[in-house]
Amino acid sequence: MRRRLLAYRAIDFLSTHIPDASGPGEECLLLVHIRQVVGQVYYRLCTTCAKGVITAVIIDERFYSTGLSTRALSHLRSRHPGLAWRSTLRKRATRALLRRMRIPETASAAPCPHSPDTRPARARC
Numbered sequence: 001m002r003r004r005l006l007a008y009r010a011i012d013f014l015s016t017h018i019p020d021a022s023g024p025g026e027e028c029l030l031l032v033h034i035r036q037v038v039g040q041v042y043y044r045l046c047t048t049c050a051k052g053v054i055t056a057v058i059i060d061e062r063f064y065s066t067g068l069s070t071r072a073l074s075h076l077r078s079r080h081p082g083l084a085w086r087s088t089l090r091k092r093a094t095r096a097l098l099r100r101m102r103i104p105e106t107a108s109a110a111p112c113p114h115s116p117d118t119r120p121a122r123a124r125c
Contacts, residue, residue, distance in 0.1 A: 010034065011068065013075050018042075026055065029076055031068065038063055041072050045080065049112035052080060054087040054103065057094050073101050 014030040031039030042056040054076075059069050077085065086106040087098050098105070 011038070011071075013072070013079075015079070029072060029079075031059070031072055039068060039072060041076060043076065045083065046112040047083075050083050051112050052076075052083040052085045053106060054085060054089065054098075057089060057097065069097050070101065073097070073103070 010033055012032045014032055016028045016030060018026045018028055027043050027045060029041040029043070030037050031041075038060040040056065040058045041054065042058075043052055043054045045052045054073070057069055057072070059072075077083075085103045087094075087103050088106060089095065089098060090105070095105075
């Protein structure tokens with residue numbers, strides 16, 4: 001219970017941009033607890049098509065089962081309202097999270113057809 005309260009009170013969300021040579025690149029939502037990154041949500045956006053793709057959700061082990069990942073995705077949705085979200089995540093734990101959040105799965109990390117997936121093939125798994 002204490003960890004759940006900690007996840008809801010003492011976590012700050014910081015947004016960063018990861019530059020890409022061929023386009024807008026990937027965004028990252030950092031989850032910070034007392035100057036320490038305890039989680040990250042990587043995603044790509046296309047504001048023209050109003051689409052977003054979540055490419056990774058990484059949460060520190062001590063914050064598992066605290067609701068922090070749900071809170072992070074809810075924050076992402078409120079930060080970018082009006083976008084249709086999808087995900088490339090295929091691990092069992094993240095699939096369950098995305099099913100609860102009603103975010104469908106997709107094969108490509110590109111948010112839309114005119115935004116190419118520039119990541120190397122090994123990173124798409």
